Amino acid sequence: MIELTLAEVAAAAGGELAGDPSAVVTGAVRTDSRALAAGDLFVALPGERVDGADFLPAAAAAGAAGALATRPAPGLPVVVVPDPVEALGRLAGAVHRRLVDGGLVTVGITGSSGKTSTKDLLGQVLAAAGPTVSPEGSFNNDIGLPLTVLSAGTGTRSLVLEMGARGPGHIARLCRIARPDIGVVLNVGSAHLGEFGSAEVIAASKGELVEALPAEGTAVLNADDPRVIGMAPRTAARVVTTGLGADADVRAVDVDLDDAARARFTLVAGGEQHPVALQVVGAHHVANALSAAAAALAAGMTPGAVAAALSAAGPRSRWRMEVSRRADGVTVVNDAYNANPESMRAALAALTRLPGRRRIAVLGAMGELGTGAEAEHTRLGRDVVRAGVDLLVSVGADAVGLHTGALAERSAGDGGGQEDGALDSVQHVPDREAALQLLTAELGADDVVLVKASRSYGLEQLAADLLADGQAS
Numbered sequence: 001m002i003e004l005t006l007a008e009v010a011a012a013a014g015g016e017l018a019g020d021p022s023a024v025v026t027g028a029v030r031t032d033s034r035a036l037a038a039g040d041l042f043v044a045l046p047g048e049r050v051d052g053a054d055f056l057p058a059a060a061a062a063g064a065a066g067a068l069a070t071r072p073a074p075g076l077p078v079v080v081v082p083d084p085v086e087a088l089g090r091l092a093g094a095v096h097r098r099l100v101d102g103g104l105v106t107v108g109i110t111g112s113s114g115k116t117s118t119k120d121l122l123g124q125v126l127a128a129a130g131p132t133v134s135p136e137g138s139f140n141n142d143i144g145l146p147l148t149v150l151s152a153g154t155g156t157r158s159l160v161l162e163m164g165a166r167g168p169g170h171i172a173r174l175c176r177i178a179r180p181d182i183g184v185v186l187n188v189g190s191a192h193l194g195e196f197g198s199a200e201v202i203a204a205s206k207g208e209l210v211e212a213l214p215a216e217g218t219a220v221l222n223a224d225d226p227r228v229i230g231m232a233p234r235t236a237a238r239v240v241t242t243g244l245g246a247d248a249d250v251r252a253v254d255v256d257l258d259d260a261a262r263a264r265f266t267l268v269a270g271g272e273q274h275p276v277a278l279q280v281v282g283a284h285h286v287a288n289a290l291s292a293a294a295a296a297l298a299a300g301m302t303p304g305a306v307a308a309a310l311s312a313a314g315p316r317s318r319w320r321m322e323v324s325r326r327a328d329g330v331t332v333v334n335d336a337y338n339a340n341p342e343s344m345r346a347a348l349a350a351l352t353r354l355p356g357r358r359r360i361a362v363l364g365a366m367g368e369l370g371t372g373a374e375a376e377h378t379r380l381g382r383d384v385v386r387a388g389v390d391l392l393v394s395v396g397a398d399a400v401g402l403h404t405g406a407l408a409e410r411s412a413g414d415g416g417g418q419e420d421g422a423l424d425s426v427q428h429v430p431d432r433e434a435a436l437q438l439l440t441a442e443l444g445a446d447d448v449v450l451v452k453a454s455r456s457y458g459l460e461q462l463a464a465d466l467l468a469d470g471q472a473s
């Protein structure tokens, strides 16, 4: 964080200071007391199981300069606030306004799928033009976003913020903490449909980002998603469109996948054309890359520099289409960070483009889909068979709809004839352990295995076990 006295922190966060007002925060703002170093500011969050305020003595022992907490503590200046999360947001807002006065450009990214992927691409592109803050991972809520803002310093030129929402008003709140100059809306899908209730409400909520933009700002809208381009009338900012169509301001032509399922295309923007060869896996990254390109152009980069930086950008955050090859020739694609119907289809499309003996999809359930969950799973199960996947292993009781759908599609197709002695191509297992057992027995050289489910099912562990398995054999 920029250097602030505890008195300044108290004024910004709206709290009562108990302790030395002249103590100075010289380090970072952290919520994990175990990570604290001398000069840091500790934000003691009230948790479900533990109360961060219990760790104020540990923060003092670690040499923290002070804390934001619900109660004072001996030996440590504490800004006492009723709600540390809200106070963190206020502090970040005040710091952000100071950085903006110093010329900081802020990009906000929202959408149902691909926020982290796009943030990672854009962070690397903007870093080619100047100091950029765009942390690894998915810091997109009312804790992660202010922490990201507070990790920027006076030398930071560009700040890339991921903005997530689980309901109306969430994005507007994040934009009040740090109003973006450039707002990117990727897509409106069915992530968190259960909480939102309908796709219309999701669209209305994601659109809060473009409503927050200033008139001199830029809204980057995906013209290939009708609900996203439909947000254009809701912004005072200049609208830049992205997509595959001829009308998009920033578009991709001649899109092709190489034999590692990485996209290559020609970036057309500002009357120029430049080749791009992405390092990240899956055709869905073309849309993410176009959004990142449009944001970087709005931030002042040239099309040539953007294309070169996109081509050099690698995967940054874990468990998103992470492709690893075992010593025995089995390829494991770990996309287990999260799952919704759109990202499942994107991952399956990439799987079927990867060369191999057999393409195997090991899929757990998609969470938070609300009342349509069962139908979504059945539909996806059908699509897995249609996509030509050689073996589907659905994992866990919540994923049984995938199995049902796949069986239905297969019997509607060729009747499901199975070669004698071969494993049935549609399998359901109760849990991760059973999946590992089945796959350990089944996998052979040149098989490609996609592992994906919603975060709460923890299938990244299965991917790790599969890789460890290969090392052992």
Ligand SMILES: Nc1ncnc2c1ncn2[C@@H]1O[C@H](COP(=O)(O)OP(=O)(O)OP(=O)(O)O)[C@@H](O)[C@H]1O
Pocket: 111, 112, 113, 114, 115, 116, 117, 118, 138, 140, 164, 186, 187, 191, 284, 285, 287, 288, 319, 320, 321, 335, 336, 337, 338, 339, 342, 343, 344, 346, 347
């Ligand atoms: N443009 C896209 N369209 C569809 N699926 C995508 C797209 N970009 C990424 N994905 C898929 O969505 C999954 C999540 O990607 P990513 O982490 O970038 O999204 P996110 O929006 O940050 O998710 P979260 O809401 O969990 O933070 C990945 O596993 C990837 O396969």
Ligand SMILES: [Mg+2]
Pocket: 115, 116, 117, 137, 138, 139, 140, 162
């Ligand atoms: Mg994310």
